[in-house]
Amino acid sequence: MAATWSENKKVYIWDLTLSLCAVNNSSAASDSRHLNQSPVFTYSGHQDEGFAMDWSPLESGTLATGDCLRNIHVWQLDKGSNKWSVGSATFSGHSESVEDLQWSPTERSWLASCSVDKSIRIWDVRCGPQNACKITIAPAHSSDVNVISWNKLEARYIASGGDDGLIKVWDLRQCRLDKPLTTLPIVAKFKHHSGPITSVEWSPHDSSVLAACGEDNQLTQWDIAVEKSDVAEDEPDVLPQLLFIHQGQDDIKELHWHPQLPGVIISTALSDFNVFKTISV
Numbered sequence: 001m002a003a004t005w006s007e008n009k010k011v012y013i014w015d016l017t018l019s020l021c022a023v024n025n026s027s028a029a030s031d032s033r034h035l036n037q038s039p040v041f042t043y044s045g046h047q048d049e050g051f052a053m054d055w056s057p058l059e060s061g062t063l064a065t066g067d068c069l070r071n072i073h074v075w076q077l078d079k080g081s082n083k084w085s086v087g088s089a090t091f092s093g094h095s096e097s098v099e100d101l102q103w104s105p106t107e108r109s110w111l112a113s114c115s116v117d118k119s120i121r122i123w124d125v126r127c128g129p130q131n132a133c134k135i136t137i138a139p140a141h142s143s144d145v146n147v148i149s150w151n152k153l154e155a156r157y158i159a160s161g162g163d164d165g166l167i168k169v170w171d172l173r174q175c176r177l178d179k180p181l182t183t184l185p186i187v188a189k190f191k192h193h194s195g196p197i198t199s200v201e202w203s204p205h206d207s208s209v210l211a212a213c214g215e216d217n218q219l220t221q222w223d224i225a226v227e228k229s230d231v232a233e234d235e236p237d238v239l240p241q242l243l244f245i246h247q248g249q250d251d252i253k254e255l256h257w258h259p260q261l262p263g264v265i266i267s268t269a270l271s272d273f274n275v276f277k278t279i280s281v
Helices: 017-024
Strands: 002-005 011-014 041-043 050-055 062-067 072-078 083-086 098-103 110-115 120-124 133-137 145-150 157-162 166-171 186-191 197-202 209-214 219-223 242-246 252-257 264-269 273-277
Touching: 002 050, 002 062, 041 083, 062 098, 072 110, 110 145, 145 197, 157 197, 157 209, 166 197, 166 209, 186 219, 209 252
Parallel strands: 050 098, 098 145, 197 252
Antiparallel strands: 002 011, 011 041, 050 062, 062 072, 072 083, 098 110, 110 120, 120 133, 145 157, 157 166, 166 186, 197 209, 209 219, 219 242, 252 264, 264 273
16 A cells, blocks of 8 residues: 555555556556556545655554644554544644654554644644644754654654754653653754755664755765764764765655665655665665
8 A cells, every 4th residue: 555645635545556566577567457546545634735644664554644734634444344534633733834744663653743833743643632742842943844754773763854954863761741842952963964854764774873865965874873982083074973975866855775675775856766875884
């Protein structure tokens, strides 16, 4: 299954079974049905278009979507009837557009969101809309928070990237649920990019390594475990945690680590897409 946002304010669910068969089987590729599929479900409940969505890694068939009117909806697939339903609860604690969503890799009901309102919020979707927001990091950045990534190997860490060009790492162990509005101490803050951050993601194979890209046409790799004393003194202007800089693409929009091949990254841009592996990771 795959989900897509549309400019017509709708979210579509697609069954990619035929398309994947066509990739792996030359005879199936001649079957034109995979080219003319209709979505298996269409949701029209959002009142505006959006960008944010994320599938739960722990609950198969659970999806969260967020729109430009600050609303978040949670979807679920009823495995008995094989039908989709969208909860009536709308999580709307943000004051501006929801830009990104990330489910917790360890807690089934916990969902993180970031917004143009400069904040990061952690929700417990089991609760009613009025009580669901358990943690608010505000301001997380000095301007729009564009992207977040929840560390799958060290679930205490969330990384964020903003319009200010900063990459930040937050330790959720420092949060107190009895104080919802929280300004957390930052575990790490990297200022290298000269434009807004468009994508950030933790490595699935190394808990201290993450990658980010921005509108300055750069993709960078970082290791938060590296300390200043670990770097040669003849490179004083190089941030010690910076492992690698990848360039050559125009307007990089998104990056992902390969889930099976350690160190391999794919990046998509206006100009092309690249697949590469560095010696740094």
